[in-house]
Amino acid sequence: QKEVEQNSGPLSVPEGAIASLNCTYSDRGSQSFFWYRQYSGKSPELIMFIYSNGDKEDGRFTAQLNKASQYVSLLIRDSQPSDSATYLCAAASGGSYIPTFGRGTSLIVHP
Amino acid sequence: DGGITQSPKYLFRKEGQNVTLSCEQNLNHDAMYWYRQDPGQGLRLIYYSQIVNDFQKGDIAEGYSVSREKKESFPLTVTSAQKNPTAFYLCASSIGGLDTQYFGPGTRLTVL
Numbered sequence: 074q075k076e077v078e079q080n081s082g083p084l085s086v087p088e089g090a091i092a093s094l095n096c097t098y099s100d101r102g103s104q105s106f107f108w109y110r111q112y113s114g115k116s117p118e119l120i121m122f123i124y125s126n127g128d129k130e131d132g133r134f135t136a137q138l139n140k141a142s143q144y145v146s147l148l149i150r151d152s153q154p155s156d157s158a159t160y161l162c163a164a165a166s167g168g169s170y171i172p173t174f175g176r177g178t179s180l181i182v183h184p
Numbered sequence: 185d186g187g188i189t190q191s192p193k194y195l196f197r198k199e200g201q202n203v204t205l206s207c208e209q210n211l212n213h214d215a216m217y218w219y220r221q222d223p224g225q226g227l228r229l230i231y232y233s234q235i236v237n238d239f240q241k242g243d244i245a246e247g248y249s250v251s252r253e254k255k256e257s258f259p260l261t262v263t264s265a266q267k268n269p270t271a272f273y274l275c276a277s278s279i280g281g282l283d284t285q286y287f288g289p290g291t292r293l294t295v296l
Contacts, residue, residue: 081224107284115284116274116287117227163285171217171242172285176226 075100077164079175086182092149093176096162099143103164106138107172108147111159120160121147152182190275195293197262197269199201205260205291207275217256217276217285220244225260227274233258234280262293270295 076099086092089173094108105124109117120137120143121130129136135148145164149156159179188209197203207216214244215234219227229242247266252258258277260268272292276285 077226105283109287116290119284119286121286171229171232174219174227176224 075103075164075166075173077162077173077175079160079162079178081176082179083181084178086152086180088152088182088184090152090182092152092156092180092182094147094149094160094180096145096147096164096175097143098145098150098162098164098173100164100166100173101140103140103143104165105165105172106136106145107163107165108134108136109144109161109163110156111161111177113158117126117161129139130146149180152180154182154184156180186198188275188277188286190273190291192289192291193289195291197293197295199295200264202261202263203293205262205273205275205293207258207260207288208256209258209277209288210256211277211286212255213277214280215283215288217253217278218242218248218250218258218260219274221272221274226236230260230273268295269293283296 108120111117123136133150139148159177161177162175163172191206217232218230231250233239249261275288278285
């Protein structure tokens with residue numbers, strides 16, 4: 074059974090701080106990794122995707138992948154109250170091509 | 185505008201009724217997916233289709249049915265056999281394979 078694990082939170086950080094969201098996955102064959110943001114009552118929207126080991130930066134967001142440790146993280150710099158949402162991690166392997174989603178981490182950025 | 189549309193946004197069903205949720209995309213994506221999300225839960229895969237006229241069961245297909253007669257459309261029917269259908273239903277599409285999934289706005293189904 075493929076699993077993607079996330080701490081449900083909530084993770085509470087002050088405005089302007091760095092928020093660090095973490096995710097582990099069980100399937101060593103996973104090749105593609107995604108971070109989605111989901112506001113309450115809304116559908117998930119893609120924040121980042123990463124395929125290779127290392128860091129990938131896009132604006133205030135940095136995704137980090139460590140395949141040896143089966144670990145993916147998302148860093149949000151200069152956190153804003155508008156970043157308050159649930160962040161879903163997903164991993165897809167070449168075998169099924171269907172991503173497995175974690176349950177999400179709730180992030181609260183307080184002024 | 186390119187995107188994925190789902191209708192209706194809210195749907196109420198009486199016990200014993202079948203209801204159909206619509207999902208349409210104009211992104212020219214080959215693959216389409218249906219997920220269910222319950223409060224505090226992750227996304228659970230109901231059905232997926234990687235090509236027209238073909239679809240596969242996901243993890244929780246019992247009580248649901250789909251069709252894929254056109255590339256753009258992937259409707260989901262929630263049958264009376266689904267014992268606990270109240271949930272948020274999300275449709276997604278992707279170019280295929282390992283590519284990024286993009287989600288529609290969702291349909292919130294409530295059983296009265």
